[in-house]
Structure formats: structure tokens, C-alpha cells
Amino acid sequence: MATFQTLPGFREFYPEDLIRRSHIFRLWRQTANAFGFAEYDAPVLEPLELYKAKSGEEIENQLFSFTDKGGREVALRPEMTPTVCRLVGARASALKRPIKWFSIAEFYRYERMQKGRGRCFHQFNADIFGEPGPEAEIELIALLIQCLGAFGLTEQDFYVRLSDRNLWFYYLETLGLDDARIRGVLGAVDRHEKYGDEAFKAYTEQFGPLDAAVKEKVLAFLHVKSLSELERILGAPGAEKITARLADWRKLLGGLEAMGLARFIEVDLGVVRGLAYYTGFVFEAFDRKGELRALAGGGRYDDLVEKLGGPALPAVGFAIGDMTFALLLEQRGLTPNLVQAPDVYCVIGGEAERRAAFAGIHALRAAGFRVEYPLKEVAFGKQFKAAADSGAKLALIYGADELAKGVVKFRDLTERSEHNVPRDQILAAVRDAIGGRAG
């Protein structure tokens, strides 16, 4: 059986694996629906150009890309953002605002495998289009928190780091840096947590050493961990932009606090997210123990829809990956034991009884009950064992005696009690015992 192997980095989902994945997706979907987000989907294969346009040429190394039979350069999607920007951009003028969309989809990246990272994975993506103010961020960060909280994770398990690229820009402008230098500094800020002072190396190589006084201010700003600190540093009668921006911050944090979510939020200007296309608030979710890679990440990208050929349309979004998230649930013992037990297991005597049982089995299934029976003739003892093993709540016994009397023996496998039910009343009896389902 070693002839054909799974491609490196790809995952296979046997039933016991898929049931856990489905459980995660189910709660994400439920949560997004509760927040009023509409689900969409889109092609797995996209023009390569879509990703080059967004992220530049060098991205190609990490893409599953190839030339199709029509000579088109294509790539398996590595993320949803460009795709959803295209979808929304194409109908922007017709879509009711606010545009709140989500998806659960599979993505592919040609990367080396690591804990919490493979070459294929799923993401929950949620985005709000058309809302420039922090009200959109409130909505999305609340959704993010609930998408994790729905599984029983608390503020002891994860937190959301919140930062703001706008504020960084405004602040660095007041320190006299031009746009290119600001981006260089932000690159250093992004790497600072991991590399310390080394992080400024790239900046120094490009622009020469950063002025010591400026650097000191950058480092102080990078360590800001609260709104009050932020206000203190920026409090001086500064530019109007900064004053307005601080008002946005107060609105955002106030909103989250009013939702009772403040305990999940940590202001942390050390987060800037490397991606150049983020334009405002950015946020990332991590496990509290700091053992895993990021659980989720997102932010505002007001220019991207237009850059990809659509109208100017402000946007915020985030994504949760399924791999790290599943690891965290596992660590915290929050992976429920999900079993697909039938409602009813039919125990069948012989061939004649089987014919009679089929009628009842099909009627129950058509009514929405999950019904199992042995496909082949099996000794009664085995069937009762199989019925118990299956986890079914009820066993229906189709034996010769019952058939002769026009009844079915109705056994409650939990209480180990049984009684006869006329064959034409089985459906009602099962409904009664198990509760209304479908039908």
C-alpha cells in the first residue's frame, strides 16, 4: 500500500477526523449567522495575476501555481481576501450595506510543514465592506472572540492584540519621517518582538541608522499597552488626524467593553502585521500560553478593493485558521467526543422478517430518523451487541414471534426495558421515545 502516498503537507480526513472538523465549522457558521454575516463561496483556482496584483511577484514561490491547458497562469487560492474583494467589487453598487460576509474554505500554500501549518488548511474568513468607521472593527472583533468562545475557550485561553497602522503613520510623520522610512520602521517594529534590536538592521542598511532620539520614541511607542499611555504620548496638541484617531480608538474599545469583551483585548502597538496593504486597525489572536502560532489575524484594508479593479470601498476582515485552532482545543480538552450514533438499530430474525423490517426501516428514515440494521443475516446475540455498540437509543426487534403477531418489539437500550408495538404504529412510537425529528 506504499505505492501511492498523500502529497506532502496534505491531510486526509477519515470519518472520526472529519466529524471533529465539521463540528468546528458548524459552530463557526452558527456564530457568523448569529452576527448577521452571509455565507459565500468562490473558486479554488484563480488567475495567478490576482495574487501578484495584491502581494507582488515574489509571492509566486509560495503558491501552488501552474499553467492550465488553455495556457492560463493559475494558482490554487492561498487566501480569500483578493477573491472576496473581487466578488464584492463587482457588485458593490448593488449590495445592501453594510456588506457582512463570511466563508469557510480550503486554501493551499506551497510551504514547508510545521506545527499548526500545512500545505492545505481551512480558514474561516469574515469581512465587512463599506463601513469606514471603527463600528466595523467592533463587529468583527466581537465575532472573532465569539468564534473562539463558542467552543468554551475563555480569556484565560486566548486574547486579541490590537494595534493601529494609521496611528503609527501619523506618529512617525510627526517625528519627521517620510513614507518610505515609515514603512521601513514598521518593518522593524513587526520583527522587533522576535529579533530585538536586530530588527532595525534592514532599515539601517536602506536608510542609514535611525536617529537615536527617534528610535527611542519608536521603542517607547512599540511598547504601548493601553489607551491611556497612547493618549499620554500623543496627548500634546498634535495634528488633527491624531486627535480624530484617538476618538476612533475610544469608540472601538468602548464598544468592545460594552459588549463585555474588554477582558479579551490587549492594546499592543508592537503588532503591525507585515502586510503592506493593511491601512488601519490590525489585530491578532493568540493563545495565552504563547505556545502556538497565531490563531487568527485581521485588520483594515481600505485600498485593496480599488487596487484590484473595483470601486473605492473601505473594508475590514479577519481569518481564523483551522490547524492551530484545533491544536488549542485539543490542548484545553475542549474537543468533544462526537459520536454518530443511530437513533434506532433494527434486530432482524431471518429473511422473511427482513422483508417486513425494510418497510419500517424506510419509513423511519424518510421521517428523518437515523436507522441502522445488519446488512447480512447475523445471530441475534451479535445483533444485540452491535445494537449496544452502535450507541442507538432504541432497538426494534423484527423476529418470527413478533411478525406472527403483527408487532415489533420495541427495546429501550438505555433502560433495558421492552414492549410490543403494532407494526403500523412504529413511527409514532419512535417519535414519542426519541422526540420530534424532521417528519
Next chain:
RNA sequence: GCGGUCAUAGCUCAGUUGGUUAGAGCACAAGAUUGUGAAUCUUGGGGUCGCGGGUUCGAGUCCCGUUGGCCGCCCCA
């Protein structure tokens, strides 16, 4: 792309200084058991010992290569 480490049944693992036809538990299947539940007993299927080469009279075992897993680095939309 780089480094470390590992690879024997579906799973977890034994396998002696290199020595007959490669083992156990679990799981699966059949029977004991043609009408009642987590037990017991018996039996069975299942392996190119990841793959390829080398050393040797002889390789699961030693050597080289390769593929793949895991962990980390780079990267992380």
C-alpha cells in the same frame, strides 16, 4: 530553501553481537452462540520491515542515497 530527528500490521510497539518461515497487545473478521448488551475462549485475515543501492555466506538489524513524517529556521497573505 536549510537543520535536527525518526520510519517494522489499521493503531501502539517488541525484535538479542547480523543468523531458520518477523512477533505481541489493541482494532477488525469468523466461530463457540438461531431470541437479548461493554465478558470469556478459539480461530482467521492483514507486512515488499518506507523505497533503492551497497557490505556480507546471510540484512528488519551495518553503510550510502532517496522519499516521507515530526520538530525547528527562513517565510507566514
